[in-house]
Amino acid sequence: MFSRLIFFIAFSLTQLLVFGQPENMALIGSGTYVPLYGDDSIRVEVQSFHMDIYPVTNAEFEVFLKESPEWNKDRVIALYADKNYLGQFNEKGDLLPDANPNAPATNVSWFAAKKYCEFQGKRLPSLDEWEFAAMADETTPDARTKSTYNEFILSWYETPRTFSKDIGSTFKNYWGIYDMHGLVWEWTLDFNSVLISGESRKDMDKDNNLFCGAAAIGASDLMNYAAFMRYAFRGSMKARYSVRNLGFRCAQSLPDN
Amino acid sequence: MNTKKKTLSLALSRNFLFLLGLISMLAFACNDGPKNEKQKTNPADIVVDGKMLAELTSPPFVPAPVGNRSAKHLVVEMEILEEEGTMTDGVQYMYWTFGGTVPGSFIRARVGDEIEFHLRNHPDNKLPHNIDLHAVNGPGGGATSSFIAPGREAVFHFKVLAPGLYVYHCATAPVGMHIANGMYGLILVEPEGGYPPVDKEFYVMQGDFYTKGEYGEPGLQPFDMKKAIKEDADYVVFNGAVGALTGDNALNVNVGETVRLFVGNGGPNLSSSFHAIGEIFDKVHMEGADLINTNVQTTMIPAGGAAIVEFYVDVPGEIILVDHAIFRAFNKGALAMINVAGEPNKTIYSGKVEEGIYLPEGGGIQEMPRSPEEIEKAKPAEFLSKAQRIDMGKNVYMQTCFACHQAEGQGIPDVFPPLANSDYLNADVNRAIDAVLFGLSGEITVNGKKYNSVMTAQTVTDREAANVLTYIYNNWGNKGVEVTEEMVQSRRKK
Numbered sequence: 148m149f150s151r152l153i154f155f156i157a158f159s160l161t162q163l164l165v166f167g168q169p170e171n172m173a174l175i176g177s178g179t180y181v182p183l184y185g186d187d188s189i190r191v192e193v194q195s196f197h198m199d200i201y202p203v204t205n206a207e208f209e210v211f212l213k214e215s216p217e218w219n220k221d222r223v224i225a226l227y228a229d230k231n232y233l234g235q236f237n238e239k240g241d242l243l244p245d246a247n248p249n250a251p252a253t254n255v256s257w258f259a260a261k262k263y264c265e266f267q268g269k270r271l272p273s274l275d276e277w278e279f280a281a282m283a284d285e286t287t288p289d290a291r292t293k294s295t296y297n298e299f300i301l302s303w304y305e306t307p308r309t310f311s312k313d314i315g316s317t318f319k320n321y322w323g324i325y326d327m328h329g330l331v332w333e334w335t336l337d338f339n340s341v342l343i344s345g346e347s348r349k350d351m352d353k354d355n356n357l358f359c360g361a362a363a364i365g366a367s368d369l370m371n372y373a374a375f376m377r378y379a380f381r382g383s384m385k386a387r388y389s390v391r392n393l394g395f396r397c398a399q400s401l402p403d404n
Numbered sequence: 405m406n407t408k409k410k411t412l413s414l415a416l417s418r419n420f421l422f423l424l425g426l427i428s429m430l431a432f433a434c435n436d437g438p439k440n441e442k443q444k445t446n447p448a449d450i451v452v453d454g455k456m457l458a459e460l461t462s463p464p465f466v467p468a469p470v471g472n473r474s475a476k477h478l479v480v481e482m483e484i485l486e487e488e489g490t491m492t493d494g495v496q497y498m499y500w501t502f503g504g505t506v507p508g509s510f511i512r513a514r515v516g517d518e519i520e521f522h523l524r525n526h527p528d529n530k531l532p533h534n535i536d537l538h539a540v541n542g543p544g545g546g547a548t549s550s551f552i553a554p555g556r557e558a559v560f561h562f563k564v565l566a567p568g569l570y571v572y573h574c575a576t577a578p579v580g581m582h583i584a585n586g587m588y589g590l591i592l593v594e595p596e597g598g599y600p601p602v603d604k605e606f607y608v609m610q611g612d613f614y615t616k617g618e619y620g621e622p623g624l625q626p627f628d629m630k631k632a633i634k635e636d637a638d639y640v641v642f643n644g645a646v647g648a649l650t651g652d653n654a655l656n657v658n659v660g661e662t663v664r665l666f667v668g669n670g671g672p673n674l675s676s677s678f679h680a681i682g683e684i685f686d687k688v689h690m691e692g693a694d695l696i697n698t699n700v701q702t703t704m705i706p707a708g709g710a711a712i713v714e715f716y717v718d719v720p721g722e723i724i725l726v727d728h729a730i731f732r733a734f735n736k737g738a739l740a741m742i743n744v745a746g747e748p749n750k751t752i753y754s755g756k757v758e759e760g761i762y763l764p765e766g767g768g769i770q771e772m773p774r775s776p777e778e779i780e781k782a783k784p785a786e787f788l789s790k791a792q793r794i795d796m797g798k799n800v801y802m803q804t805c806f807a808c809h810q811a812e813g814q815g816i817p818d819v820f821p822p823l824a825n826s827d828y829l830n831a832d833v834n835r836a837i838d839a840v841l842f843g844l845s846g847e848i849t850v851n852g853k854k855y856n857s858v859m860t861a862q863t864v865t866d867r868e869a870a871n872v873l874t875y876i877y878n879n880w881g882n883k884g885v886e887v888t889e890e891m892v893q894s895r896r897k898k
Contacts, residue, residue, distance in 0.1 A: 304530055332530075379531070380532055388555075389555070
């Protein structure tokens with residue numbers, strides 16, 4: 148009898164662990180959408196997945212550095228980071244006193260961000276997953292045509308030094324996650340899969356075969372400008388770059404996926 | 405005898421041949437003309453001699469002229485900063501800048517220079533940027549090779565092949581937004597030997613700005629993409645802000661100097677009808693290029709274009725630079741000032757104001773705006789206290805009377821009589837009401853001084869007349885009368 152009880156408790160806990168919501172993550176439902184680089188014939192399908200509610204913070208990254216000291220800035224492999232890496236930390240992996248521990252961890256290269264997520268048993272979200280989760284405002288899953296949503300994003304581009312604010316400073320979106328917009332840019336697993344030439348006038352050329360999908364970049368509506376900035380930013384990135392305004396959060400596939 | 409003849413004819417024919425030869429030589433020499441021009445050096449072949457760090461200056465100043473220096477390997481280090489600035493009193497704007505200013509730093513080079521361009525994107529910036537210099541022969545004007553993320557630097561080289569004054573600007577998507585936020589400036593490529601020297605050189609650049617709020621609405625104003633697409637500018641300014649070149653920031657020159665202005669137009673949308681009030685441009689390098697026009701009153705500067713204007717200053721006073729699409733100058737900020745100091749020249753300009761009819765702006769000719777609220781206000785139904793009257797009257801005064809009678813009612817000596825502590829005013833209230841309603845002309849004596857001018861009848865409602873007179877009577881030492889609408893109405897009926 149007793150052993151049965153123990154077995155039952157152990158079984159339930161395991162079930163919870165496997166199928167319940169991981170701590171500090173939210174479930175992003177499945178769906179399809181037309182991304183900026185596509186048109187109606189190229190709808191992207193996103194399977195349900197879990198995503199961190201907040202971006203990874205300086206304090207959390209500090210813990211990671213203590214446990215993986217080979218990622219400190221004096222020891223990190225040069226291929227994986229540039230000179231701006233971990234500007235707010237010292238060589239021993241301590242956060243410098245003037246940095247905000249609750250602010251998103253920025254100045255982190257893609258390699259380091261990816262490692263951090265792996266360390267948690269997670270991964271970086273894909274670009275499509277990130278964009279899908281980011282389409283939402285407080286009340287709707289796809290708010291991209293709403294002017295308030297776009298204006299919020301565009302006004303963020305004008306606000307200086309948002310990288311030093313606490314996580315949770317901006318709005319909680321439909322899926323229950325914070326700060327997809329308004330705090331920092333975020334790494335994705337395949338940030339460089341949509342290529343931009345860097346010469347934006349040339350990008351208007353429909354013959355441009357650098358794009359995975361048909362070029363919709365010539366659009367002039369507001370929605371595309373807000374999103375275009377993100378793509379333009381990603382286009383300027385390389386995996387070893389560390390940028391003051393660029394942080395990240397982790398994602399996790401569902402067990403059956 | 406025959407020998408002599410033969411010799412003579414031989415000599416003649418020799419001379420003739422000689423002349424023929426000479427003439428043909430001259431003819432062929434003329435044909436050599438075009439060949440000589442081709443022998444001038446192709447700018448692409450100019451050899452550089454030595455390395456030099458470019459001196460970049462903030463507007464309105466420019467670096468030293470190139471003079472006779474040879475073409476150099478010129479290093480330009482340009483930093484991009486996104487920072488908040490003041491558009492006008494109470495209005496803040498987030499500017500994106502080259503070198504921390506709008507317009508960006510002035511680059512001065514000469515034909516044949518090989519420029520090593522370092523573009524640096526400050527780490528605090530949010531966005532990637534690049535640069536397109538109109539002086540570059542190459543893809544994107546350099547934009548393809550200079551696209552960089554915050555915290556990074558891009559380097560590319562280009563050789564300047566053509567003299568002229570060129571615009572540079574950011575070309576990262578959305579291009580219009582980057583330009584609209586102030587990412588533009590000028591690069592000057594002087595010809596060999598440089599331009600002829602002048603006494604003063606300045607850097608002025610026009611731009612249009614689009615904000616969510618209307619002109620003057622206070623606070624940090626975000627950029628408005630919709631207005632930018634409609635080309636409905638809220639601010640049209642020189643050097644990035646209203647008053648950037650007025651008051652204490654005005655340019656200063658002296659009588660007898662030759663002044664050269666390097667004038668650009670960053671747009672993003674509007675072309676400039678560039679004019680100097682009080683001056684004529686002796687020379688205009690049209691579009692910043694080789695062709696020089698002379699004695700020009702107003703020159704056209706396209707968006708993304710430039711012009712070099714030169715003028716000799718004859719008399720002292722104020723030269724006002726404007727975009728002569730005039731509402732931009734007086735209502736949106738497209739106004740800059742040059743103070744000229746020195747001795748007057750009465751022949752060229754006497755400077756004397758004759759007494760006579762003066763119709764100021766804001767006088768009775770102007771229609772009072774009639775919003776529904778004001779029409780409501782003009783209805784005589786409600787009761788107003790004296791204090792409210794005085795308050796409303798002050799507004800009327802500042803719109804209508806202030807231009808002549810001035811802010812403290814002091815008037816202008818010998819021209820417009822004072823209202824402050826005025827014996828004329830205090831002696832007869834009805835006469836004062838009549839002056840407002842019907843005008844006044846002929847000689848009058850106020851506070852012991854004679855005035856002989858014309859006051860035009862004011863197009864005001866009874867309520868406005870009553871209020872403004874109450875305001876005047878209750879300020880500046882006047883006798884404190886309250887003028888009511890009934891009093892005004894009764895004078896009107898007469």
